[in-house]
Amino acid sequence: MMVVVAYDVSTETPEGKRRLRLVAKTCVKYGQRVQNSVFECSVSPSDYLVLVHDLLKIANTDEDSLRFYKLGARYADRIEHYGRERSLPVNDVMMI
């Protein structure tokens, strides 16, 4: 199934930047980075549990927000895109 991961973190601090880098690294094992802090991951049900578990080890849940949207197996019609489209480098924090 397709899962969208939206990760809100302050990248004003080196720690926040580091966490975003680690989240990105983890997510792109399963898919792609579509925006600076949004990832689309193709996962099995067990992958999904591992992904959530791994991301919760990285995120600081007092400060960061981690939101998952499960689009299911037939997701093509559920996604619409406008504007800039690109693969973002996994290791970089985009300057935003």
Add this chain to the structure above:
Amino acid sequence: MMVVVAYDVSTETPEGKRRLRLVAKTCVKYGQRVQNSVFECSVSPSDYLVLVHDLLKIANTDEDSLRFYKLGARYADRIEHYGRERSLPVNDVMMI
């Protein structure tokens, strides 16, 4: 239906900040801001067309990325959240 709007914009410039503010103002007519640049909007099919149309008038499609995820009418099981949860002020750009 529930639609997730993910808006990626550079807030390094006043123009980018302004666009994010306007996108937020438009989206919260239909729902809530769940992260700095992620909104959950409850829309009818015709509302959705209006929402997309209005957001495309605000976004700079050369620079910004606007992504819509249609979760459908039965969306409760599709959303999972961890970490900081709050209503973000619509008019503010969060410092990220």
